[in-house]
Each structure stands twice: as C-alpha cells, then as structure tokens.
Amino acid sequence: MSPPIRAVIFDLDGVLADSEPTWDEIDAQLLGEYGVKYRGEHHREVLGVNYQLAIEFYKKTFNISAPTEEMMKRRGEIATDFFAHKIGLFPHVKEVLEELRHMKMRLAVATSSVSASARPFLDRHLLTKYFEVIITGDEIERGKPHPDIYLRAAEKLGLAPNECLVIEDSLSGVAAGKAAGMRVAAIPDRRFVDPRDYETAAHNVLVDLTEIAPLIGE
Numbered sequence: 001m002s003p004p005i006r007a008v009i010f011d012l013d014g015v016l017a018d019s020e021p022t023w024d025e026i027d028a029q030l031l032g033e034y035g036v037k038y039r040g041e042h043h044r045e046v047l048g049v050n051y052q053l054a055i056e057f058y059k060k061t062f063n064i065s066a067p068t069e070e071m072m073k074r075r076g077e078i079a080t081d082f083f084a085h086k087i088g089l090f091p092h093v094k095e096v097l098e099e100l101r102h103m104k105m106r107l108a109v110a111t112s113s114v115s116a117s118a119r120p121f122l123d124r125h126l127l128t129k130y131f132e133v134i135i136t137g138d139e140i141e142r143g144k145p146h147p148d149i150y151l152r153a154a155e156k157l158g159l160a161p162n163e164c165l166v167i168e169d170s171l172s173g174v175a176a177g178k179a180a181g182m183r184v185a186a187i188p189d190r191r192f193v194d195p196r197d198y199e200t201a202a203h204n205v206l207v208d209l210t211e212i213a214p215l216i217g218e
Contacts, residue, residue, distance in 0.1 A: 005183065005216050006163040008100055009153050012111035012118055013048070014169035014189050015209075016127070019087045020047070021191070026082055027058070030075050036062045043192055048170020050112045050143025051075055076114045083117035089125050096209040097130040103213060106157055108133035110149045110166075112173075115139070133157055145172040147180035154180070167212060174201045185215060 014020045024040030031038040042061065046054040055071045058064060064071070100107060107130050111118050115136040122128045133156040140149045154161045166177030166184045177184035178201075186202035187209065188195040198205045204215055 002183070003160070003163050005105070005165045007106040007108060007154070007157050007159050008165050008167060008212065008216075009108045009110050009150060009177075009182070010167045011048070011169060011173050012109055012113055012121070015167050015187060016089060016093050016109075017083070017087050017121055018090050019083070020169070020189050022082050022087055026075065026078050027054075029078050030071065031058060031062065031064075033074065034062070034064050034066055034071070036064065038062075047192070048112065048144055048168070048172040050137050050140075051114065053143060076116060079113065080117040080120065083113070083121040084124065087121060089127075090209060092209050093125075093127070096212060097127070099213045100216075101130065103216065105216070106159070107131050108135070108153045108157060110135045110153045112137040112143050112149075144170070145175035145179065147176050150177050150180035150182055154182070165212075165216065167209075168202070171197065171201055174198065178202075185212065 010016055024043055028038045045057055051072045052068065055068050055075065097107065109131050113136060115138055118136050133153050135149055135153050137143055140152065142148045150166060151161065154164050161181035164182045166182045168174045168177055168184060168186050169189050174184050174186050184202045185204040185206050186198040187206045188198050195205055
C-alpha cells in the first residue's frame with residue numbers, strides 16, 4: 001500500500017501560470033530575431049520541455065545556425081519580461097493553495113522555466129510564501145521528461161518520492177513525475193491538447209486545480 005501524500009509539487013507553466021498561450025508570443029519574438037515567422041504551429045512539440053530542448057528543436061526545424069546558448073539566453077530575457085509583467089494566474093490558485101496548507105500539505109514548485117522568470121512571477125502574484133521549495137530549470141542539468149527536477153524537490157522537502165503528488169499539464173512533465181516514482185495528476189490545457197492523450201499517461205486526469213484536495217482526501 002502506498003504511503004499517504006505529504007507534499008504537492010506543482011509545475012508552473014500551464015498549471016499555476018496561465019502562460020501557455022504566451023509561450024507562442026515569446027517564441028514568435030525570439031524566432032523573429034533570427035528571421036523566422038512563427039505562429040505557434042509547434043506548440044505541442046515544445047510544451048513542457050526545458051529551454052535547451054526547445055531551442056534545439058527550433059534550430060533543427062527552422063535551420064537556424066545561431067549558438068544554442070545565445071538563443072537560450074535570449075529566450076530567457078524575453079520570457080522574464082512576459083512573466084514579470086503580463087502573465088496571469090489560473091482561477092482558484094490561491095484558494096487551492098490555502099486549502100492544501102490547511103490539510104498540512106507541504107508545497108513545492110518544480111518548473112522548466114528559469115529562475116529569472118519564475119521567481120518574479122511568483123512574487124508578483126504573492127505566491128512565494130506558499131512554497132517551501134522552488135526548483136527552476138536552470139538548477140537542473142537534465143530537464144523534463146527526465147525525473148531530476150522532481151527528485152531534487154523531494155530531496156529538498158526531505159520526503160520519499162512516493163509521498164509526493166505532482167501536478168502537471170504536459171506529457172513530458174507527467175513522464176518526469178512518473179519516472180521520479182511520484183503520483184501524477186494531470187490538468188491538460190484543453191485549449192491546446194486532447195485530455196484523452198493523458199488518460200494512460202497520468203495516474204489521474206483533473207479538470208482544474210479545485211479537484212486536487214478531494215483527490216488527496218480520497
């Protein structure tokens with residue numbers, strides 16, 4: 001029998017931050033600087049992956065010869081501006097975090113986004129205080145779908161992986177959570193993906209954040 005859930009580890013993009021539509025704008029601006037007209041047609045391919053994998057995909061797809069490091073740095077700068085000033089929260093974020101705290105859940109964020117964009121976003125929306133642990137993509141060598149970021153979060157929480165519930169919106173993030181040996185609940189963004197694709201991948205498929213507490217209470 002599995003031990004009870006003691007922590008909830010949230011992805012940021014597409015779970016707390018309503019940022020997925022904005023990534024198309026961020027990448028359109030980035031790729032425009034390298035002479036590419038981009039309209040978000042590869043949204044699914046870069047959903048939830050780290051900066052390096054996303055940039056390598058774009059370089060190959062659009063035949064861009066610029067250095068990966070340079071493009072990663074520039075993507076981070078553009079994303080930082082968007083996260084700091086424009087991107088909003090999904091509905092119910094704060095009330096759900098409050099509810100989980102009342103349930104004595106320990107809370108963490110594990111995001112592929114870099115610290116320079118993730119932390120100002122959490123600060124602007126007054127969310128930082130809810131999370132004991134915040135792990136960002138630039139702290140991890142191997143990004144999702146590798147389990148490293150979730151294992152690091154569990155280690156910092158001082159918990160076993162099977163005591164943690166991961167909340168994800170991307171299949172690569174779901175794979176990362178499962179590879180870490182954690183229970184994974186997916187909240188697919190139905191504007192961009194088919195939730196049926198998640199039914200065999202995640203342990204649970206939720207409609208929105210309000211379903212997390214009842215899931216833990218089962």
